[in-house]
Amino acid sequence: MHRHNATLLRRIGTLTLCLGLASCGPIEPPPPTDADGEPIPRPAPLDDWLRVVEVTPSHAIAVRPTIEVRFNAYLDPGTFNSYSALSLRSGGLTSGGRIDYRMTRKTLRLRPRSDLIEGLRYTLFASRDLRSVTGAPLFPDTPAPERFTDASLPGSPPLDRPEVRWSDIAPIVERSCNACHNDPGWRLPRLTPDALRQTRSTQVDAPLVMPFEPAQSYLMHKILPDYPLRRFTVQPPPYSDAPPLSLDEIERIEDWIAQGAR
Ligand code: HEC
The missing domain is CATH 1.10.760 (Cytochrome Bc1 Complex; Chain D, domain 2)
Structure with a gap:
């Protein structure tokens, strides 16, 4: 429903009105209102891409790493709950794993389901299906620098969250x-x-x-x-x-x- 609204708003937002010789430009649509006539707050800028802000660790990775990818926006839950949301690739090898979304931090965490191969370089891939909650697609060709595995680095802890009651x-x-x-x-x-x-x-x-x-x-x-x-x-x-x-x-x-x- 949100995605539909986002598309609709984007379409309204680009409407152009031309009256005779009067100036011609995009018109600002009136703010949407609810049943009580109260304005509904606008979503964040709809035209921004979903972007990767930071990937950690930034250089070498352990053979059993936890990789964190922080985005500029909250993610649409329908798009990251799949094994292919993030994967590590080296040549023809693809290594997927468990994915965990830390919503408050706008971060996806990937924990490969088996050890990576010592000494290989891996490139991180984010699925083209990822979307922000306002429907923004992932910025095309988001660069993900290669990372070397280094067996001397300690493996990181599993994805478990701290216990909260x-x-x-x-x-x-x-x-x-x-x-x-x-x-x-x-x-x-x-x-x-x-x-x-x-x-x-x-x-x-x-x-x-x-x-x-x-x-x-x-x-x-x-x-x-x-x-x-x-x-x-x-x-x-x-x-x-x-x-x-x-x-x-x-x-x-x-x-x-x-x-x-x-
Ligand atoms: C000053 C009074 C006040 C305080 C303090 C307050 N709320 Fe509210 N809350 C409201 C009012 C009024 C609404 C309805 C209008 C709105 O959503 O802004 C509301 C709405 C909500 C809703 C949406 C309810 C719905 O039917 O969808 C949630 C959830 C909520 N509050 C959670 C919280 C939480 C969690 C806190 C504390 C962190 C909190 N509120 C503190 C007054 C308050």
């Missing part, structure tokens, strides 16, 4: 959210594990929390300050004096959802 999240929610969300007068969704798993958003067609899938949980879309597709404001709302969440706190909430949101 609700008791780690509850104090953050108490501090930054509950003044409003626990007040019946506001008629807002309760922010408890059960309520979050069982409630659908009143703003978009999405669950507040989809266990194991942070990227598809509207809660994440509401708390990441630069997430481009959401209704109304980031949470906690900037107009309130509730302390904003740090990126580390947002990542902890992501890890909690990725572990099943119990």
